[in-house]
Amino acid sequence: MEFSSKLLENAVYEMSQLPGIGKRTALRLVLHMLKQPSEQTLRLTSALQRVRNDIKFCSNCHNISDVVLCEICANPKRDESLVCVVEDIRDVMAIENTGQYKGLYHVLGGKISPMEGIGPQNLTISSLLTKVKEGIIKELIFALSSTMEGDTTNFYIYKQLEGTEVKTSTIARGIAVGDELEYADEVTLGRSIINRIPFENSLKSS
Amino acid sequence: MEFSSKLLENAVYEMSQLPGIGKRTALRLVLHMLKQPSEQTLRLTSALQRVRNDIKFCSNCHNISDVVLCEICANPKRDESLVCVVEDIRDVMAIENTGQYKGLYHVLGGKISPMEGIGPQNLTISSLLTKVKEGIIKELIFALSSTMEGDTTNFYIYKQLEGTEVKTSTIARGIAVGDELEYADEVTLGRSIINRIPFENSLKSS
Numbered sequence: 537m538e539f540s541s542k543l544l545e546n547a548v549y550e551m552s553q554l555p556g557i558g559k560r561t562a563l564r565l566v567l568h569m570l571k572q573p574s575e576q577t578l579r580l581t582s583a584l585q586r587v588r589n590d591i592k593f594c595s596n597c598h599n600i601s602d603v604v605l606c607e608i609c610a611n612p613k614r615d616e617s618l619v620c621v622v623e624d625i626r627d628v629m630a631i632e633n634t635g636q637y638k639g640l641y642h643v644l645g646g647k648i649s650p651m652e653g654i655g656p657q658n659l660t661i662s663s664l665l666t667k668v669k670e671g672i673i674k675e676l677i678f679a680l681s682s683t684m685e686g687d688t689t690n691f692y693i694y695k696q697l698e699g700t701e702v703k704t705s706t707i708a709r710g711i712a713v714g715d716e717l718e719y720a721d722e723v724t725l726g727r728s729i730i731n732r733i734p735f736e737n738s739l740k741s742s
Numbered sequence: 743m744e745f746s747s748k749l750l751e752n753a754v755y756e757m758s759q760l761p762g763i764g765k766r767t768a769l770r771l772v773l774h775m776l777k778q779p780s781e782q783t784l785r786l787t788s789a790l791q792r793v794r795n796d797i798k799f800c801s802n803c804h805n806i807s808d809v810v811l812c813e814i815c816a817n818p819k820r821d822e823s824l825v826c827v828v829e830d831i832r833d834v835m836a837i838e839n840t841g842q843y844k845g846l847y848h849v850l851g852g853k854i855s856p857m858e859g860i861g862p863q864n865l866t867i868s869s870l871l872t873k874v875k876e877g878i879i880k881e882l883i884f885a886l887s888s889t890m891e892g893d894t895t896n897f898y899i900y901k902q903l904e905g906t907e908v909k910t911s912t913i914a915r916g917i918a919v920g921d922e923l924e925y926a927d928e929v930t931l932g933r934s935i936i937n938r939i940p941f942e943n944s945l946k947s948s
Contacts, residue, residue, distance in 0.1 A: 537835060538835065538838060538839070539835070540800075540805055540806055540807050540808075540812055540813060540814070540831065540834070540835075541793075541797065541798075541806045541807055541808045542808055543789075543792055543793045543796055543797055543808055544793055544797065544806055544831075546789045546792075546793070547789040547790055547792070547793035549789075550785050550786040550789040550790070551786065551789075551790075553782065553786070554771050554774060554775075554786075555770070555771070555774050556767070556770075556771075557771075561762070563832065564761070564762075565760050565761070565762075565763075566790070566793060567830065567831065567832070568760060568761050569760075569790065569793075569794060570793070570794065570797060570806070574794050574795065576759065577790055577791065577794040578791070578794075579756050580756040580757065580759070580760075580790070581787035581788075581790050581791050582787075583749075583752045583753040583755075583756040583757075584753055584756070584757075584772070584775065584783055584786070584787050585783065585784070585787050586749055586752075586753070587747075587749040587750055587752070587753035587772060587775075587776070588775060588776065588780050588783040588784075589780065590749055591747065591749055591750065591776060592747075594746075599746055600746055600747045600750055600776070601746050601747055602746075602747045602748055602749055606746050607746060608746070624773065625746065625750075625773065626769065626773070628746070629743060629744060629745070629746075632744060633744070
C-alpha cells in the first residue's frame, strides 16, 4: 500500500501490529477516527495509556486489578481453601458469570508453550506453589483449556505438588448442555461416557 | 461483562467504539497490549494522536496529505484536465495501484446518504463545481461505488454541471478479468453486453 501521508501510514502501521488487525482493517479504523471528533481519539489513546501504565495485578491471585488485593481475594465470603487455576482474566470473567463458584482464583498469565518460548518461569507457578505450601489451600481446580499446552501446564503443576496434601481436580469435560450427541467429537463423547456421573447428581446442578 | 478493573473496562469500552470491534475483540486487543512492552502502546497512541491532530487535506483534491498540496496534485506530469471523482483515500490508493491513470482526483469524503444524514453540503461538491467553472477540467470520471448512494451522488453532481462544457464519464462496469460468466450477477452481465467495446480496443488494454 502506498500512502499519500506519512502520518497516516505510521498510524496504520502501528494499528496493524495488533493481533488480527491487517493493513486494510487498520486503514478503515484510522479513517473512521479521522471522521469522528478528535475528543474520541483522545479518549481512546488516554484510556489505552492509562491501562498500560497504571494497571496492577492482584498480589494474591495475579488477576488484573486496580488495587493491590483484588475484589475477589478481598471478599471474606469466598472460600480461600478452594483455588481455581486459570490462564487469564477472561477465564475468571467467564467462571464468575456462572455464579456457581465461591472459591478464589490463581491466574497463571499463560500456558507452558516451548514453541512460543513460554516456560514455567514466565508464569506465576512458583507463587502458586508458595501459597499451597502455606497450607490454607485444600483443593486446586485446573481449568486450563484442554490443548497440548494446557495439559502440559496442568501436569507440570501436578508434579510440583508431590509431597503436599492438596487435592487436585479438573473441570468436567463433556457434551455441552443443549448439544446434540451426533455432532459431538469422539474424544469429548468418549470422555463424557467414561466420566459419567450418578443421575441424581445431574438433577441437583440445574 | 463484569471487569475487575475500571481502567481495563474503560480501555475496552473506548476500543469497542471502533467499527467492527466488539467487546470481546476489544478485550483481546487490550490484553495483548498489556503483554507487550509499554513502548508499543506509546507508539500506537502517539501515532493515533498525531494523525488525528496534524492531518491535512490537500487544498485542491481534498485527499489526506501531510502538505498543503498533495504529491499527485503537485506533480506537473499529471493531466490536470482529467479529474476522477472518488469517495475517499482508499479509492485513490486503489486507482494509483493500477498505474493506468495519469489525471488528478477529487475526493468527495463520502456519498450523499439521507439515511446517514449526509447531504451535498457535507461533501466537497461545491469545491468541485468551483474547479469546473475555472475551465481547466475537460473531463470528470465518476468512480463512486455503484450503490444507490453512489448513483444519487453521481446524478446530483451531473445535474449541477448543466451549463458547463465539461465531459462526464463513469468507469466501466462489467465482468472482472478472469471471472467466469456463469457466476456473474445478471445486472453486471447485462450491462457488460450493452456496453460492449470494439474487440480491437480490448487488445490494447492488456
